Amino acid sequence: MDSKPVRNTMLPYGRQWVDDDDIEAVVRVLKSDFLTQGPAIERFERKVARYVGARYAIAFSNGTMALHGACFSAGISTGDEVITSPITFLASSNCVLYMGGTPVFADIKADTWNLDPLEVKKKITPNTKAIIPVDFTGQPVEMERIMEIAETHDLVVIHDAAHSLGASYGNQKVGILGHMTMFSFHPVKGITSGEGGIIVTDNETYYRKLQLFRNHGLTKNVALMEDNDGPWYYEMHELGYNCRMTDLQAALGDSQMNKLDLFVERRREIANLYTEAFSDMPGLVTPYQADTANSAWHLYVVRWSTESFRVSRKEIFEALRSENIGVHVHYIPVYRQPYYKRLGYSSENCPEAEAYYREAITLPLFPSMTDQDIRNVISAVHKVYYMFVRQLD
Structure with a gap:
């Protein structure tokens, strides 16, 4: 590689x-x-x-x-x-x-x-x-x-x-x-x-x-x-x-x-390109798009099934960052914060939130992204994905 x-x-x-x-x-x-x-x-x-x-x-x-x-x-x-x-x-x-x-x-x-x-x-x-x-x-x-x-x-x-x-x-x-x-x-x-x-x-x-x-x-x-x-x-x-x-x-x-609708339209274009590019990658979950709603696509989050890849989310995150793709994580469950723990919060019986947090990685998405920027993100995701898939062979 x-x-x-x-x-x-x-x-x-x-x-x-x-x-x-x-x-x-x-x-x-x-x-x-x-x-x-x-x-x-x-x-x-x-x-x-x-x-x-x-x-x-x-x-x-x-x-x-x-x-x-x-x-x-x-x-x-x-x-x-x-x-x-x-x-x-x-x-x-x-x-x-x-x-x-x-x-x-x-x-x-x-x-x-x-x-x-x-x-x-x-x-x-x-x-x-x-x-x-x-x-x-x-x-x-x-x-x-x-x-x-x-x-x-x-x-x-x-x-x-x-x-x-x-x-x-x-x-x-x-x-x-x-x-x-x-x-x-x-x-x-x-x-x-x-x-x-x-x-x-x-x-x-x-x-x-x-x-x-x-x-x-x-x-x-x-x-x-x-x-x-x-x-x-x-x-x-x-x-x-x-x-x-x-x-x-x-x-x-x-x-x-004055430019909001154009911004949202571009965000949707980018999101659709991502979803199409990642649709046939087992272990990678792309965002759900409800029929009753039309998202503004502030964020594009992909869930990486760490069980499928047998690696941690941190390893995947760092591999994408090493490709100069500024991925992020949104969000750490609020009740995990030290201040909230001092108030008595713990897991709060939110298993779906915990499962989400273990796997979520946010990809770059903003209206001024160029077509080349988008291709770079897609290439990096494919590169990292298949690197970890090959490790399972």
Whole structure:
């Protein structure tokens, strides 16, 4: 086998695509009167809300603070339990801890790797206050079933759609399927604002609480004030935070929204090429594509059956990295983290999540990948795969 790597430089698993239009949008803000708390934020919020079909959108400094704000708006507090997935980034459950609540981890489905509604049902107790389903990799979770469970038990659904802006479930865009939905604008996500996040909702009460949360709990709305000393007057109604998005971020996000559908289309093209290239490789499991959903393909994860190859996932990972393919692992089950262990979490009876974690490797996927980049990834996977297959002969 050729020992020369398939690439001379490392190909990252994700990368932003910023063009001259984006740069010009940010420069216009730099030359304007407002760098923050100006009109660019509201324009961006309106564009996102319009795209997903929601009444309201509230932008935040990052997706984690957006989730924190959603938990605040839902009234989560000490003693409340919130069910979520263990295969997600830490923010999906940390936001519950911030409010004094208790994250409860339900197992994932073996095919979609998303939260399993049947497992959610098993975890409901009299203390359950909300569900935070996660669209892992951009594949929409079964929101119809999640919402049925929520309605039966009077629960709030905070949809963590950090991976799935541009995805659809049935005939609906992701964004109006839960009571509140969060999108992230980190550089590797569907679009970027540098850092940033947003909550979309149709609920005016949640919208007003989210506005308070992101700006110190302050209001200048005369209709909400207990007193009014004059035009300068403001009141603090809640203990909020300063987690506002800047106009610089909003301008970049606004410009990026113009290209979202093109970005998602390219991601789907790449995912289809991967799936076709890896379809006849026993021991390699490619992502499941549900008929009821259209993924935004934030991530492309392949499961390598380590039992089939008799090697560890670490060996496979390192072999791909040696080909200069910047593979990654998404995610370590949250309950495995030392901080969560100190809180008393262990395996949490999530065998599917454990099985997934033992085998998962994320391949590079981002819109600005060239055709040669894609061929390099496919060549590297084939090279490493057959290297380990030959070792079994």
